Amino acid sequence: MNARAQARPELDTILAFADDELVLGWRDSEWTGIAPFLEEDVAFSSIAQGEIGHARALYELAAAELGTDADALAFDRSPVEYRCSPLVELRLVQDWALTVARHWLYETADSVRVAALKESDWAELAGLAAKMDREEAYHRMHAQMWADRLRASSERERFEAAVEELWPAALGLLEGDQRARLCELVGREPVEAIGRDEHTDELAPLWEEMTMVRRSVPGAAW
Amino acid sequence: MVTAERVWEALAEVPDPEIPVISLVDLGVVRDVEVEDGRVRVEFTPTFLGCPAVDVMRDRMEEAVRKLGGEPQIDVVLDDSWSTDRITPAGREKLRESGFAPPAPREAAGPTLVQIQSHAFRCPYCGSTDTRLENIFGPTPCRSIRWCAGCRQPFEQFKTI
Numbered sequence: 256m257n258a259r260a261q262a263r264p265e266l267d268t269i270l271a272f273a274d275d276e277l278v279l280g281w282r283d284s285e286w287t288g289i290a291p292f293l294e295e296d297v298a299f300s301s302i303a304q305g306e307i308g309h310a311r312a313l314y315e316l317a318a319a320e321l322g323t324d325a326d327a328l329a330f331d332r333s334p335v336e337y338r339c340s341p342l343v344e345l346r347l348v349q350d351w352a353l354t355v356a357r358h359w360l361y362e363t364a365d366s367v368r369v370a371a372l373k374e375s376d377w378a379e380l381a382g383l384a385a386k387m388d389r390e391e392a393y394h395r396m397h398a399q400m401w402a403d404r405l406r407a408s409s410e411r412e413r414f415e416a417a418v419e420e421l422w423p424a425a426l427g428l429l430e431g432d433q434r435a436r437l438c439e440l441v442g443r444e445p446v447e448a449i450g451r452d453e454h455t456d457e458l459a460p461l462w463e464e465m466t467m468v469r470r471s472v473p474g475a476a477w
Numbered sequence: 478m479v480t481a482e483r484v485w486e487a488l489a490e491v492p493d494p495e496i497p498v499i500s501l502v503d504l505g506v507v508r509d510v511e512v513e514d515g516r517v518r519v520e521f522t523p524t525f526l527g528c529p530a531v532d533v534m535r536d537r538m539e540e541a542v543r544k545l546g547g548e549p550q551i552d553v554v555l556d557d558s559w560s561t562d563r564i565t566p567a568g569r570e571k572l573r574e575s576g577f578a579p580p581a582p583r584e585a586a587g588p589t590l591v592q593i594q595s596h597a598f599r600c601p602y603c604g605s606t607d608t609r610l611e612n613i614f615g616p617t618p619c620r621s622i623r624w625c626a627g628c629r630q631p632f633e634q635f636k637t638i
Binding site: 298307379 | 525526527528529555556557558559560587588589590593611612613614615616617618622636638
């Protein structure tokens with residue numbers, strides 16, 4: 256696997272991106288049925304479906320290079336092999352301020368990452384990123400609408416504290432120049448970023464749940 | 478003898494699994510058809526990457542090609558070639574008649590929050606433009622929910638992609 260991974264320098268980025276989208280999609284889906292109101296039940300469920308669809312497409316692209324398949328990449332690795340950011344691992348159900356803060360920070364960072372991938376020399380990756388960008392536009396609008404709404408509400412301070420708390424991990428979603436771009440977009444100063452080197456304690460229980468079927472029946476497809 | 482023209486005709490009869498009033502050809506997801514010695518290659522782009530109907534679409538296209546006596550090969554292309562601007566005029570009319578407001582044309586910079594919160598969207602039931610956004614997201618990834626103040630009911634608005 257590693258030898259072939261050398262062939263495409265983008266593979267590391269793609270896998271990290273796919274892991275982010277899969278895990279965040281999983282976390283978003285935890286709001287299904289218990290969001291503050293029905294519209295948000297629908298919105299977070301639909302966003303979750305979108306993120307997991309993007310994860311699948313990215314895994315498929317990586318899998319074709321690595322000689323495996325998307326489900327194997329998504330479900331057959333051990334928790335330490337996942338490259339997702341601590342930002343997406345956090346279980347935030349029941350805290351709407353943190354949920355909206357993560358959503359807004361993640362979608363903004365994601366727009367920077369996707370814009371860069373659209374310029375990739377790898378035509379399939381650039382095309383896929385452009386397709387994802389069309390869909391992500393609606394995630395961004397939803398995130399912005401909620402960030403604006405909470406900032407204009409009596410919960411403003413709580414929301415800003417949530418953004419402050421998550422900011423180091425949000426910055427760690429990106430590398431290099433892309434971090435400066437994110438600072439610009441969200442109007443925040445750079446801090447020491449929390450990168451992808453270590454997982455939070457919240458990944459393991461999520462992984463247990465997410466991979467249960469594949470671990471019970473190796474190779475299961477559904 | 479299976480020909481590209483007959484394949485296009487057959488695919489124009491394959492309904493979208495989630496919005497069966499419109500066919501896959503109306504939806505603009507069939508990008509190319511090539512026929513050689515009875516082998517039929519169909520190039521197809523899904524609407525949304527997370528669309529769960531993709532596998533059903535593929536199966537139904539295969540079935541339609543086999544009925545013509547062809548051997549199908551459906552290639553799913555995940556590039557940037559599909560936009561709601563590819564929905565045919567006939568497809569847009571079928572959507573409207575069935576209570577789905579067809580998508581607005583896509584502008585170069587793509588849709589914005591200001592645009593989708595505007596009153597420019599027409600209710601498919603009564604034709605009023607006195608409508609407002611209820612939810613950016615709806616029952617499938619491709620639809621939003623709007624409320625019509627004219628006839629006082631919600632309707633589904635196809636997102637511009």
